[in-house]
Amino acid sequence: MSDDPAITLYRLQACPYCERVVRKLHEYDLDYHSRFVEPMHSERNVVKRISGKRTVPAIVDENTGLTMSESANIVEYLTETYGGAATDGGTDLDDDTEDGGAA
Template sequence: MADITFYELPGCPFCAKVRTKLDDLELEYDTIEVPRSHGERTQVEEVSGQTGVPVISDEAHDVEGMAESDDIVEYLEETYGGA
């Protein structure tokens, strides 16, 4: 099991942006696809307090339920970009 868990909805452009960054950085991660209905997204809501995606958790850095694609991409770049 990877340290990073990525909650996404297939076809979501914001999720695709995060997935691209994860792949560009060659990070290992687990994916959880959330249901299309917000009312059924209990798993991501438990982690982040909201039903929107994308959301990531990173056990290695005590990050749980980070939302907003721009914030996630910035976090990944700062944490794993090596720049």
């Protein structure tokens, strides 16, 4: 078994969108590896190769095989996948639909 984190975060120094993802990773106590990329957008070829875009943040999660960019999408993904609150907690708004409509 490897001690390397399964999540890689591609980011820039002092990027507020990247820091939003970092805060979420810390909130869920997830180990991750940061890869700081070129500040010049046109030179972010490593990010383009992994996500198809040159924007950061971008993550690769080897646990699930997912590659994703855009901070809002990443935060939502981390919450749904690792947050626990979004999993069958019994408080879903759709719970009333499971009774088949019986009164």
